[in-house]
Amino acid sequence: MISPQKTLERGVFLEEVMAYNADYLHCIEPVYRNFIDPIQARRMSRLIKMGIAAAKISLTDAGIAMPDAIITGTGLGSVEDTEKILGEITKEERFLNPTPFIQSTYNTISSQIAIQLKCHNYNSTYVHRTFSFESGLLDALLQIEEGTANNILAGGIDEMTLNHLQITRRIGLWKTVPVSNLGLLHLRTPGALAGEGATFITLGKNPQSNTYARLTGVETFFNLNNSFDPGSKLLAFLNHHSLTPSQVDLVLLGNNGDTNHDPIYDNFREKFFPGKAHAWYKHLCGEYHTATGFGLYLASNLLRNQTFPDILKLNDIAPKKISNILIYNHFRNVNHAFMLVQAIDR
Amino acid sequence: MPERVFITGIGIVCAIGNNVGEVLNSLMAERSGIGAITLFPTLHQGTLPMAEVKMSNQELASDLGFSTPKAYTRTALLGMKAAREAIRSSGITDMKAFRTGLIGATTVGGMDRSENFYASFLTDPSKGKLADVVNHDCASGTEQIAAYLNIPDFITTISTACSSSVNAIMFGSDLIRTGQLDRVIVGGHDAVTRFTLNGFNTLMILDRSGCHPFDENRAGLTLGEGAAYLVLESEETVAAARKKVLAEVTGYGNANDAYHQTASSPDGKGAFLAMTKALSMSGLAPSEISYINVHGTGTQNNDLSEGLAIERIFGENVPPFSSTKAFTGHTLGAAGAIEAIISVLSLLHEVIFPNLNFSIPMKELKIRPVSRLMTRIKLQHVLSNSFGFGGNNSSVILSRLENTDIQ
Numbered sequence: 001m002i003s004p005q006k007t008l009e010r011g012v013f014l015e016e017v018m019a020y021n022a023d024y025l026h027c028i029e030p031v032y033r034n035f036i037d038p039i040q041a042r043r044m045s046r047l048i049k050m051g052i053a054a055a056k057i058s059l060t061d062a063g064i065a066m067p068d069a070i071i072t073g074t075g076l077g078s079v080e081d082t083e084k085i086l087g088e089i090t091k092e093e094r095f096l097n098p099t100p101f102i103q104s105t106y107n108t109i110s111s112q113i114a115i116q117l118k119c120h121n122y123n124s125t126y127v128h129r130t131f132s133f134e135s136g137l138l139d140a141l142l143q144i145e146e147g148t149a150n151n152i153l154a155g156g157i158d159e160m161t162l163n164h165l166q167i168t169r170r171i172g173l174w175k176t177v178p179v180s181n182l183g184l185l186h187l188r189t190p191g192a193l194a195g196e197g198a199t200f201i202t203l204g205k206n207p208q209s210n211t212y213a214r215l216t217g218v219e220t221f222f223n224l225n226n227s228f229d230p231g232s233k234l235l236a237f238l239n240h241h242s243l244t245p246s247q248v249d250l251v252l253l254g255n256n257g258d259t260n261h262d263p264i265y266d267n268f269r270e271k272f273f274p275g276k277a278h279a280w281y282k283h284l285c286g287e288y289h290t291a292t293g294f295g296l297y298l299a300s301n302l303l304r305n306q307t308f309p310d311i312l313k314l315n316d317i318a319p320k321k322i323s324n325i326l327i328y329n330h331f332r333n334v335n336h337a338f339m340l341v342q343a344i345d346r
Numbered sequence: 347m348p349e350r351v352f353i354t355g356i357g358i359v360c361a362i363g364n365n366v367g368e369v370l371n372s373l374m375a376e377r378s379g380i381g382a383i384t385l386f387p388t389l390h391q392g393t394l395p396m397a398e399v400k401m402s403n404q405e406l407a408s409d410l411g412f413s414t415p416k417a418y419t420r421t422a423l424l425g426m427k428a429a430r431e432a433i434r435s436s437g438i439t440d441m442k443a444f445r446t447g448l449i450g451a452t453t454v455g456g457m458d459r460s461e462n463f464y465a466s467f468l469t470d471p472s473k474g475k476l477a478d479v480v481n482h483d484c485a486s487g488t489e490q491i492a493a494y495l496n497i498p499d500f501i502t503t504i505s506t507a508c509s510s511s512v513n514a515i516m517f518g519s520d521l522i523r524t525g526q527l528d529r530v531i532v533g534g535h536d537a538v539t540r541f542t543l544n545g546f547n548t549l550m551i552l553d554r555s556g557c558h559p560f561d562e563n564r565a566g567l568t569l570g571e572g573a574a575y576l577v578l579e580s581e582e583t584v585a586a587a588r589k590k591v592l593a594e595v596t597g598y599g600n601a602n603d604a605y606h607q608t609a610s611s612p613d614g615k616g617a618f619l620a621m622t623k624a625l626s627m628s629g630l631a632p633s634e635i636s637y638i639n640v641h642g643t644g645t646q647n648n649d650l651s652e653g654l655a656i657e658r659i660f661g662e663n664v665p666p667f668s669s670t671k672a673f674t675g676h677t678l679g680a681a682g683a684i685e686a687i688i689s690v691l692s693l694l695h696e697v698i699f700p701n702l703n704f705s706i707p708m709k710e711l712k713i714r715p716v717s718r719l720m721t722r723i724k725l726q727h728v729l730s731n732s733f734g735f736g737g738n739n740s741s742v743i744l745s746r747l748e749n750t751d752i753q
Contacts, residue, residue: 070602075483075485083464085541086460086464086468087464089461089540089541089544090464090465090468092389093388093390093540093544094389096544096547096548097548098545098548098549101545101549102607102608103607104545105453105505105507105735105736106453106484106505106506106507107505107506107507107734107736107738108735110736110738111602111607111735111736111737111738112607112736114604114737115604115606115607115737117604119602119604120601120602120604120615121602122600122601122602123506123600123601123737123738124504124506124513124517124600124738125505125506125738126502126503126505127455127483127484127485127503127505128484128485128488128501128502128503129483129485129489131485131501131502132485135503139520142520142521142524142526143520145524146348146520163467163471166467166471167467167474170476171476171479220501220502222489222500224492224493224496224497224498225493227498334489
């Protein structure tokens with residue numbers, strides 16, 4: 001996991017929380033030469049390096065050398081490369097550098113990981129806003145179910161650039177001034193705090209001694225004509241996995257500080273999970289299309305470590321044992337998603 | 347036992363026609379859609395050809411029932427048109443009768459509008475119309491299709507460069523096979539843009555005289571645009587509606603070349619693996635494939651590695667094959683779905699459409715493509731290849747079946 005927090009190493013889990021006062025939360029990047037040949041890395045843009053490093057961190061952690069599938073989710077791919085070409089063709093359609101075009105292709109991260117690993121197996125990239133990461137996970141779960149793959153490397157990755165921040169600020173996605181990430185919920189203003197990150201997780205068919213948690217279910221809901229009814233969808237989702245809301249120990253919500261959209265989360269947790277632990281995380285990683293990757297990273301660590309850091313808490317309730325975590329995310333009330341993550345019985 | 351997956355509807359818009367009937371007519375008449383660049387001003391006008399859809403954005407909008415195209419990218423307009431035709435042809439009237447999803451595919455999403463935004467924005471960050479950039483991302487077009495056609499239960503978008511829409515067919519089929527959905531509309535859409543035209547031009551793989559797939563003197567691809575969608579249905583929904591089935595999806599495979607970001611490996615390992623996986627899933631022997639709609643972009647690199655991979659799998663008995671990209675141009679994210687539909691048309695009409703612009707066989711290969719229309723040729727199983735940048739290679743097998751099989 002590469003994020004604006006110190007998440008590069010296994011075993012180091014929110015021991016020190018990074019506080020920022022910023023326009024957006026920038027990733028703490030690793031020393032890339034530990035992961036990529038410096039000669040190759042020189043031509044790679046930042047997002048690709050982040051992706052390869054995060055993928056290798058996850059595979060090493062899992063003890064898997066060659067996954068049966070590589071699946072990446074990204075809302076926007078390499079924004080830096082896309083902007084480079086747009087800048088060049090705006091000036092003159094001649095003497096262009098081919099590298100940014102090649103790297104702007106959304107599947108570059110997945111395929112660069114394949115090239116690094118010499119992995120000829122299944123390889124795909126999902127590019128659907130805040131469904132990007134979840135769609136990839138769903139594909140992975142289906143493949144494990146069908147038996148076409150046993151170990152799958154799945155990820156979610158997005159970056160922020162200054163140009164992209166300006167554009168999306170004009171669209172109205174973000175806070176209009178630099179803000180304190182840890183004070184995000186106290187601001188009570190419209191707009192989220194932008195962020196970025198690269199999550200890769202290794203999914204396996206059977207739990208191993210080093211397994212973090214069980215990813216039991218993933219479901220996405222496109223809110224067509226305001227048809228999304230959170231209550232009925234939630235009950236159906238949990239019921240499909242033989243659970244009721246009372247058996248969920250902790251709800252991990254996608255609150256991002258945007259007063260136009262946070263009430264959806266607040267209503268959801270109060271209505272369906274009274275008396276349960278409520279947690280959030282986007283003050284730590286910022287909002288981006290694949291931010292639920294950070295959420296799944298957190299949930300996996302919470303379940304494995306059975307610790308619940310105060311920085312995540314939205315209420316005063318802490319479960320004695322964390323067995324079932326529901327992750328709920330929505331993007332501007334259009335793209336809603338659930339993930340169910342469960343503890344492994346040891 | 348996994349569910350079977352049937353194709354019950356098809357819709358297409360590309361340089362050789364604005365619907366399935368027009369595309370079929372052009373294919374039968376051996377009429378290419380490649381011509382001059384007219385859609386946007388560019389330095390390359392007059393030197394590089396392109397395969398444009400012969401409708402303006404306003405014409406597309408009117409056809410879809412909108413007074414103006416303002417709220418849509420060209421990519422989305424093309425996608426909506428093709429997906430609407432696919433749904434109509436499948437006879438679906440009640441979207442909510444079964445669990446129904448949409449999987450789109452694209453390589454540059456709404457770039458046809460966002461490149462205009464950036465031109466203004468980069469001179470002054472307060473400039474540029476936001477309406478030109480809000481649909482920049484790949485998901486936007488898919489969401490607009492879902493909203494336009496009221497597709498209720500599932501939506502996502504795939505981008506694996508030029509193999510994108512074959513991966514949409516694969517994922518849609520997986521969702522049906524595992525019982526997650528009953529019906530999935532799958533396909534892809536991409537409009538031509540200055541971004542892609544210049545991008546491919548920097549790689550020096552655009553043929554100035556229009557592409558010549560599998561020809562010794564091929565000099566690159568020709569950029570095209572379009573959209574194509576297929577309706578996939580489970581056995582149960584097909585039986586419930588007593589529907590006519592166009593073809594069955596019997597096998598598919600996805601493999602990575604893991605060689606180079608833009609070049610295919612000299613021996614076509616990724617291509618070999620994708621075709622081998624598709625054959626293995628279908629349970630068919632190579633000798634049972636009646637026709638291959640090859641990726642055949644017309645670049646030096648693709649056609650050689652694809653040809654070698656085909657020779658390796660099929661040996662001395664390579665089935666008839668052709669690239670239809672000299673008709674449609676290379677439509678990137680739409681290519682896999684366009685060629686899947688062309689393959690369905692081959693099965694239905696018992697024809698093999700020719701590989702236009704072919705004259706001299708490649709010296710490294712023993713095989714040569716079908717270069718004249720072949721009619722009254724009964725096809726049972728068709729293999730369609732789509733290979734992309736990043737070594738993302740996918741193959742799908744579509745099979746003919748008699749209606750009585752499932753009713």
